[in-house]
Structures are given as structure tokens and as C-alpha cells.
Amino acid sequence: MLCPGPRPRNAAATRTAILDAARERFAAESYDDVGMRDIARDVGVDAALISRYFGSKDDLFVAALDSCGDGSALMSGEKADFGRRVAHEIVFEPKKAEKLKGMSIMLRSIGSAKAAEMVQSSCTQRFFGPLEDWLSGPDATVRARLLAGFIMGMSVSRELGGGTFNIEPAECEKMRDRLAPILQSLIDG
Amino acid sequence: MLCPGPRPRNAAATRTAILDAARERFAAESYDDVGMRDIARDVGVDAALISRYFGSKDDLFVAALDSCGDGSALMSGEKADFGRRVAHEIVFEPKKAEKLKGMSIMLRSIGSAKAAEMVQSSCTQRFFGPLEDWLSGPDATVRARLLAGFIMGMSVSRELGGGTFNIEPAECEKMRDRLAPILQSLIDG
DNA sequence: GACGCTTGTCAACAGGCGTTGACAAAGCCA
DNA sequence: TGGCTTTGTCAACGCCTGTTGACAAGCGTC
Numbered sequence: 001m002l003c004p005g006p007r008p009r010n011a012a013a014t015r016t017a018i019l020d021a022a023r024e025r026f027a028a029e030s031y032d033d034v035g036m037r038d039i040a041r042d043v044g045v046d047a048a049l050i051s052r053y054f055g056s057k058d059d060l061f062v063a064a065l066d067s068c069g070d071g072s073a074l075m076s077g078e079k080a081d082f083g084r085r086v087a088h089e090i091v092f093e094p095k096k097a098e099k100l101k102g103m104s105i106m107l108r109s110i111g112s113a114k115a116a117e118m119v120q121s122s123c124t125q126r127f128f129g130p131l132e133d134w135l136s137g138p139d140a141t142v143r144a145r146l147l148a149g150f151i152m153g154m155s156v157s158r159e160l161g162g163g164t165f166n167i168e169p170a171e172c173e174k175m176r177d178r179l180a181p182i183l184q185s186l187i188d189g
Numbered sequence: 190m191l192c193p194g195p196r197p198r199n200a201a202a203t204r205t206a207i208l209d210a211a212r213e214r215f216a217a218e219s220y221d222d223v224g225m226r227d228i229a230r231d232v233g234v235d236a237a238l239i240s241r242y243f244g245s246k247d248d249l250f251v252a253a254l255d256s257c258g259d260g261s262a263l264m265s266g267e268k269a270d271f272g273r274r275v276a277h278e279i280v281f282e283p284k285k286a287e288k289l290k291g292m293s294i295m296l297r298s299i300g301s302a303k304a305a306e307m308v309q310s311s312c313t314q315r316f317f318g319p320l321e322d323w324l325s326g327p328d329a330t331v332r333a334r335l336l337a338g339f340i341m342g343m344s345v346s347r348e349l350g351g352g353t354f355n356i357e358p359a360e361c362e363k364m365r366d367r368l369a370p371i372l373q374s375l376i377d378g
Numbered sequence: 379g380a381c382g383c384t385t386g387t388c389a390a391c392a393g394g395c396g397t398t399g400a401c402a403a404a405g406c407c408a
Numbered sequence: 409t410g411g412c413t414t415t416g417t418c419a420a421c422g423c424c425t426g427t428t429g430a431c432a433a434g435c436g437t438c
Binding site: 116120 | 296367
């Protein structure tokens with residue numbers, strides 16, 4: 001993706017390229033594991049330029065988080081189908097399940113004190129809030145938290161298996177079939 | 190807790206003191222956030238001594254993880270009561286819910302690539318495995334994963350709220366009441 | 379009491395980090 | 409063409425980290 005030759009002089013394009021790379025990195029590695037020089041290398045640029053464009057690593061992190069949009073991707077599609085659809089994605093298509101790059105970033109950095117602090121403020125606003133509104137009905141707040149918690153928890157569980165759930169294919173189907181109605185029950189109210 | 194005067198010369202006691210402090214630190218902060226000097230200060234000892242006793246930071250980390258025991262604390266008590274009991278702990282007594290210090294350590298360090306790698310190996314053996322055996326019955330593997338995922342997910346959700354769920358007390362009760370039957374259904378089979 | 383092993387401290391090292399300021403090159407405008 | 413601003417690079421700084429080897433002090437043993 002990184003083509004040779006000097007990078008064309010285009011501040012706006014470079015800036016968004018940096019932001020894209022940062023979002024990708026922060027979604028794949030923890031705040032501490034991601035280095036400015038890593039991101040710079042991804043873009044094909046000097047690390048110093050990032051500091052000039054975004055100020056500090058912290059500022060870049062929140063910019064990357066803010067650029068993820070809200071959880072609308074998760075909430076697209078039929079409500080009646082949500083349980084099966086999301087359960088399937090969680091078990092069989094983890095990459096797709098993490099449409100919300102922001103969720104990956106949260107998960108990656110929840111351990112780091114500094115990153116967690118930055119995440120917390122935007123989390124309720126960008127994630128819990130929209131989900132709550134979308135759910136509506138009784139106890140929407142609580143149902144949203146449970147839903148988000150379960151989805152993130154399954155991501156953690158997968159991560160602990162080393163990227164996969166590390167179970168038989170047949171077990172995967174059973175997992176999906178057990179997960180689906182639980183999620184759906186939280187959607188339905 | 191750190192009494193003045195020179196530490197009495199007692200290698201065994203010092204070693205376990207270091208291990209205890211490390212377990213506590215790693216359960217409260219991410220692998221990267223915990224420094225050797227932090228742990229050393231907790232114990233009232235020089236950081237160099239830790240290297241001598243445990244080799245490297247990595248070795249200390251796995252030692253701390255290994256010292257957490259298996260998930261037996263989670264599995265004590267009546268099965269018929271599990272849902273309500275654990276749901277209550279998750280919502281109202283997070284510290285108690287994390288009886289399994291190992292779970293906290295996993296959560297804290299799941300983002301860091303290096304720490305995650307160390308965690309993965311012992312996770313199945315020390316956490317998923319015992320839980321699976323305890324559950325027994327049909328699809329025990331899958332149910333164990335779901336159970337563990339949900340519990341950890343609620344921890345993440347709480348963490349994203351900044352240490353609490355950040356919801357009204359009345360909502361907390363509703364959360365508990367919705368969570369309990371879901372957990373219990375996974376116990377019952 | 380003197381030796382020797384153990385236990386602990388101290389200072390320093392190499393390496394990595396985010397960040398900074400000086401410099402080079404590209405494009406624009408007169 | 410000559411200056412000026414923008415865009416990007418480079419080298420270096422200060423800081424922090426885990427780790428090491430040399431040194432000091434305690435304690436049992438001969």
C-alpha cells in the first residue's frame with residue numbers, strides 16, 4: 001500500500017492518511033504498544049510530522065477514536081434479526097463484528113490507565129448512548145449495557161483464545177445458537 | 190503497611206511479598222503500566238532484587254498469574270443460586286466478583302500483545318477448563334465460554350464507565366435482575 | 379574473630395519513547 | 409527569477425524502562 005517515491009505534498013491527504021493508520025493501529029494494538037514511529041512508517045512519513053499535525057500522541061488517540069463514528073453500523077438492519085445476525089458475526093466473522101472500530105480501540109486500551117481515561121468520556125456519548133436510544137422500550141439503559149458488555153466480553157473471550165475461540169466448528173455453531181436468543185431477548189425488551 | 194527500618198533478611202518472605210505486590214499491581218494496571226520500580230516500592234525493596242529473584246518482568250508476570258489459582262472461588266457455592274449470586278456481585282460488589290484475581294490480570298493485559306501471549310497459554314488451563322468441568326452437561330465448552338465472556342464483558346463495561354456502571358441505583362437492581370436468569374440459564378444447561 | 383554465603387542496595391547502562399527545533403525541498407506569487 | 413510559505417525530513421534531546429555488575433551489610437560456621 002506504501003508506494004515508493006517521495007510523498008506528494010498534500011497536507012490534507014497526509015493528515016487523513018495518518019489518522020487512518022492510527023485508527024487501524026490503535027484498533028489492533030494497545031495504546032502503549034503503538035508507537036508514533038510505527039504509525040509514521042505505515043504512512044511513509046516521519047514521526048515528527050505526526051506531532052506537528054496532531055500535537056501529541058494523546059491528541060492523536062482521541063482523534064482516532066472520534067473518527068470511528070458512533071455505533072450505527074451495529075444498529076443497522078432489522079431488529080427482529082439482530083440476535084442471529086450479531087451472534088453469527090461474533091462467532092464466525094469477528095472482523096465484521098467489529099464494524100465499530102471504536103469498540104476494538106476501547107478493548108485494546110481498556111487496560112492502560114491513561115488510554116482508559118480518554119476512552120471513558122467518549123464511550124458513553126458515542127456508544128452506550130446511541131445504543132440506548134436505538135433500543136428504546138423499558139430499561140433501555142440497562143439492556144444497552146448488558147448488550148454492549150456481552151458483545152465486548154465475547155471479543156475478550158476470543159482474544160484469550162489467541163484470536164479464535166479455539167473450539168470445534170460444531171461447537172461454534174452451538175455457541176452461535178445459544179448466543180443469538182440471549183442477545184435477541186435484550187433487543188426485544 | 191510498609192514499616193520503616195531495614196527489611197529483615199528473609200529471602201522467602203521477601204519473595205512472596207514481591208509476588209503478592211506484583212499480583213496486586215498487575216490486577217489493577219496493565220502490563221505496560223506496571224513498572225518494576227513500582228512493585229519494588231510497594232514491597233520496600235530495590236527493583237534490582239526482583240530481577241534477581243524472578244529473572245525478568247515477563248517471568249514475574251507469569252509467576253503472578255500462576256499464583257492466582259484456578260477459578261474455584263467462582264465455582265464455590267450452590268449451582269442453583271449461581272445466577273443471582275454472581276449477578277449481584279458483578280453489579281454491586283465488583284471487588285468480590287473478581288475473586289479470581291487472574292481474571293483481572295487477564296482483562297488488564299489483554300490489550301498488550303506480549304502480555305496477551307503469556308496469558309493465553311494459562312487461560313484455557315486455569316480458567317476455561319475448570320469452569321467447563323464444573324458445568325458438565327451438554328455443550329459445557331460453549332456454555333463455559335459464554336459464561337466467562339459475559340462476566341468479563343460486564344467488567345469491561347464497568348471499566349468503561351470509569352469504575353462504576355454509572356447508572357442509577359434503581360437501574361442497578363434492574364441490571365442484576367436481568368443478568369441473573371441469563372447466567373443461570375447457562376449454568377442449568 | 380575471620381571466613382564465606384546470603385540478602386539487599388546502588389549506580390549505571392543500553393534501548394526505546396514522545397517530542398522539539400533546525401534544516402531542506404517544493405510550490406506559489408509577484 | 410527571487411522571496412515566502414508550506415510540507416516534510418533529520419538529528420538530537422530528555423525521560424523512562426528493564427536489567428546488570430559491583431559493592432555493602434547481615435548472619436551462620438569453623
